[in-house]
Amino acid sequence: MRKYLLTPGPTYIPSLIREVLAKEIIHHRTQEFRDILKEVHQNLKKIFCTENPVIIFTSSGTGAMEAAVSNFLSYKGKVIVINGGKFGQRWKEIAQSYKLEIVEYKFNWGEVPSLEVLDELLKKNKDVKAIFTTLCETSTGTVYDIKEIASLVKDKDILLVVDAISGLGQDELLTDEWGVDVVVGASQKGLMLPPGLSFISVSPKAERFMNSSDLPKYYFDLKKALKSYFNNDTPFTPSVSLIIALKIALEMMMKEGIKQRWKKFSFLASATRNAALSLGLTLFSKRPSNSVTAINVPSGIKAGDLVKLLRKKYKISIAQGQAEFKDRIFRIAHMGAIDRDDLTVCFSFLEKSLEELGYKNFEKGISSKIIQETPDV
Amino acid sequence: MRKYLLTPGPTYIPSLIREVLAKEIIHHRTQEFRDILKEVHQNLKKIFCTENPVIIFTSSGTGAMEAAVSNFLSYKGKVIVINGGKFGQRWKEIAQSYKLEIVEYKFNWGEVPSLEVLDELLKKNKDVKAIFTTLCETSTGTVYDIKEIASLVKDKDILLVVDAISGLGQDELLTDEWGVDVVVGASQKGLMLPPGLSFISVSPKAERFMNSSDLPKYYFDLKKALKSYFNNDTPFTPSVSLIIALKIALEMMMKEGIKQRWKKFSFLASATRNAALSLGLTLFSKRPSNSVTAINVPSGIKAGDLVKLLRKKYKISIAQGQAEFKDRIFRIAHMGAIDRDDLTVCFSFLEKSLEELGYKNFEKGISSKIIQETPDV
Numbered sequence: 001m002r003k004y005l006l007t008p009g010p011t012y013i014p015s016l017i018r019e020v021l022a023k024e025i026i027h028h029r030t031q032e033f034r035d036i037l038k039e040v041h042q043n044l045k046k047i048f049c050t051e052n053p054v055i056i057f058t059s060s061g062t063g064a065m066e067a068a069v070s071n072f073l074s075y076k077g078k079v080i081v082i083n084g085g086k087f088g089q090r091w092k093e094i095a096q097s098y099k100l101e102i103v104e105y106k107f108n109w110g111e112v113p114s115l116e117v118l119d120e121l122l123k124k125n126k127d128v129k130a131i132f133t134t135l136c137e138t139s140t141g142t143v144y145d146i147k148e149i150a151s152l153v154k155d156k157d158i159l160l161v162v163d164a165i166s167g168l169g170q171d172e173l174l175t176d177e178w179g180v181d182v183v184v185g186a187s188q189k190g191l192m193l194p195p196g197l198s199f200i201s202v203s204p205k206a207e208r209f210m211n212s213s214d215l216p217k218y219y220f221d222l223k224k225a226l227k228s229y230f231n232n233d234t235p236f237t238p239s240v241s242l243i244i245a246l247k248i249a250l251e252m253m254m255k256e257g258i259k260q261r262w263k264k265f266s267f268l269a270s271a272t273r274n275a276a277l278s279l280g281l282t283l284f285s286k287r288p289s290n291s292v293t294a295i296n297v298p299s300g301i302k303a304g305d306l307v308k309l310l311r312k313k314y315k316i317s318i319a320q321g322q323a324e325f326k327d328r329i330f331r332i333a334h335m336g337a338i339d340r341d342d343l344t345v346c347f348s349f350l351e352k353s354l355e356e357l358g359y360k361n362f363e364k365g366i367s368s369k370i371i372q373e374t375p376d377v
Numbered sequence: 378m379r380k381y382l383l384t385p386g387p388t389y390i391p392s393l394i395r396e397v398l399a400k401e402i403i404h405h406r407t408q409e410f411r412d413i414l415k416e417v418h419q420n421l422k423k424i425f426c427t428e429n430p431v432i433i434f435t436s437s438g439t440g441a442m443e444a445a446v447s448n449f450l451s452y453k454g455k456v457i458v459i460n461g462g463k464f465g466q467r468w469k470e471i472a473q474s475y476k477l478e479i480v481e482y483k484f485n486w487g488e489v490p491s492l493e494v495l496d497e498l499l500k501k502n503k504d505v506k507a508i509f510t511t512l513c514e515t516s517t518g519t520v521y522d523i524k525e526i527a528s529l530v531k532d533k534d535i536l537l538v539v540d541a542i543s544g545l546g547q548d549e550l551l552t553d554e555w556g557v558d559v560v561v562g563a564s565q566k567g568l569m570l571p572p573g574l575s576f577i578s579v580s581p582k583a584e585r586f587m588n589s590s591d592l593p594k595y596y597f598d599l600k601k602a603l604k605s606y607f608n609n610d611t612p613f614t615p616s617v618s619l620i621i622a623l624k625i626a627l628e629m630m631m632k633e634g635i636k637q638r639w640k641k642f643s644f645l646a647s648a649t650r651n652a653a654l655s656l657g658l659t660l661f662s663k664r665p666s667n668s669v670t671a672i673n674v675p676s677g678i679k680a681g682d683l684v685k686l687l688r689k690k691y692k693i694s695i696a697q698g699q700a701e702f703k704d705r706i707f708r709i710a711h712m713g714a715i716d717r718d719d720l721t722v723c724f725s726f727l728e729k730s731l732e733e734l735g736y737k738n739f740e741k742g743i744s745s746k747i748i749q750e751t752p753d754v
């Protein structure tokens with residue numbers, strides 16, 4: 001029985017990519033590897049919608065998030081942190097670790113930041129150096145309006161840093177066009193790879209901030225990384241096998257093109273939402289993302305029980321909520337290589353599992369039928 | 378034609394391990410993965426010869442080196458850095474990044490630290506908090522006498538931190554018995570894996586230092602990592618596929634046992650040295666390690682040319698020197714899965730390549746014959 005992995009990372013990895021991981025390893029200080037890095041660097045730019053360098057770190061996504069704090073800020077620098085979920089909270093924690101002065105814009109999970117509030121915060125805090133925010137807040141399945149936020153700081157001496165770890169590849173993000181300075185990504189979501197690589201794009205404005213930053217860093221030092229980048233090299237031994245697999249993953253993505261992928265996932269996400277609604281369920285997010293859908297569990301059912309049942313009995317992995325929403329929501333990812341068929345199977349067993357847990361208030365088969373009718377793009 | 382990878386990392390990866398990398402990925406917040414981590418944690422202790430926790434980071438070895446600085450020291454803390462090569466130099470650079478007060482004990486590449494000098498430095502600097510040193514200095518193929526160094530600090534309130542990235546698995550290291558507080562390792566050397574994981578062992582004394590450290594850290598925060606460790610979990614999405622491969626690699630190593638492996642590599646290293654000497658070559662290191670052998674190139678030949686010829690014409694990858702020794706030495710690794718056969722092939726083509734570059738002052742076939750006669754352990 002095949003296992004279905006519809007968690008928001010790691011996600012299903014196509015066999016074409018997995019096979020590459022089993023090949024004999026090559027040395028990283030060779031022309032062969034430099035050629036691979038060169039192609040990867042070019043294609044990463046297209047996924048990140050930027051002409052700026054996209055640096056690869058061997059780390060989880062959180063490593064690149066830390067790099068975005070330690071490389072661009074200085075001691076006691078003031079930053080705005082947009083916190084509407086677990087990953088906004090992570091920005092806050094990283095900024096705290098570096099003793100930055102934090103203006104926290106906190107709101108309820110599932111909601112989105114208000115432009116008016118942000119504008120007000122910027123007016124009250126003229127010395128703000130950067131805004132840290134999230135494209136898709138994975139914990140709530142919410143996509144923020146980054147274009148709108150970017151419009152506030154585009155012409156100011158303020159950096160906009162976006163955690164796009166789960167959103168990249170599914171949720172629209174026009175980095176350069178909107179004026180986003182720093183975008184953070186990771187390998188195990190839209191890029192269809194195992195976890196182990198993180199990414200960070202660096203705008204010229206961000207490079208300027210970098211040159212005056214006084215926070216300590218070594219492994220995640222972007223100055224060193226950028227110097228190597230332009231030689232298609234890395235300062236430290238990189239995760240060679242994952243980078244070779246990344247080359248394949250990017251080639252697969254390039255065949256479709258990033259805009260086509262955004263379109264595909266907007267259809268899949270919409271189908272997922274409609275499928276959930278067809279079961280009489282409600283959505284958790286006020287502005288649902290195209291990467292992951294958060295659904296409220298029917299009253300009387302614990303999300304943990306639902307997720308366990310699906311995984312143990314039907315080999316379908318989805319995620320429950322996080323923190324205080326652990327047992328109140330469940331989350332279905334539609335990112336990377338996850339397709340209509342995966343979601344069809346997922347919803348057909350979701351129906352079964354809901355029934356087994358006592359929730360029967362729906363027409364059998366309706367949700368997977370809705371998924372199957374997603375337009376083929 | 379098979380490629381031979383005898384560089385000091387990444388090294389040859391057995392197919393049993395590579396095949397695992399191609400399997401479907403699993404989610405990390407599951408009992409299945411916790412069981413894997415549990416076994417990995419147990420076996421890592423045996424490789425590290427310690428009863429203390431060995432934390433796994435998703436990063437290059439340098440990441441764990443940085444963790445060893447940022448987690449145990451405090452602002453302006455005084456440390457001794459033993460610098461006899463590129464990786465001693467790296468300790469210094471990391472300590473500088475964190476603005477520590479550095480007492481540098483620098484000596485010529487290929488040499489070893491003197492106990493008397495170290496003792497003197499400790500007497501002169503009563504406020505030293507830690508000594509940073511290296512088991513096998515990869516850049517020079519030199520193994521330091523860690524037991525001796527440990528004897529100086531064992532009963533003092535000073536941490537001994539050892540970079541064992543290239544030495545681990547080949548060069549003897551009795552972490553607990555000798556009184557080493559912190560040992561840093563990485564996946565792509567003796568552990569026979571692709572690069573992408575790093576390791577750090579933490580003694581109770583080190584934990585005490587950790588609790589008063591005030592340097593900023595987040596991704597490499599050992600407090601967070603230790604908390605997860607005891608639940609067989611990780612604070613951030615780990616490199617799942619590499620950890621599953623690590624399970625297999627450790628099982629392979631356990632079948633032999635660490636002491637048996639030390640013995641095997643002492644024979645292979647000795648054979649490598651004798652093979653080099655049989656060609657009329659000289660060794661670079663005053664105290665050669667069992668992990669990598671550094672050999673002086675004959676006058677008139679550039680190490681870079683020799684290494685390139687071997688790689689391009691004969692598919693044998695060895696390493697040239699680093700920094701000012703770039704063209705003066707070449708280095709052959711005997712670590713991880715590298716065996717007598719690999720070294721036999723390596724030396725047979727090394728002879729050919731030396732001849733082609735004009736060095737003919739040896740009896741043909743002598744060096745690979747010496748390798749072949751290595752006792753089978």
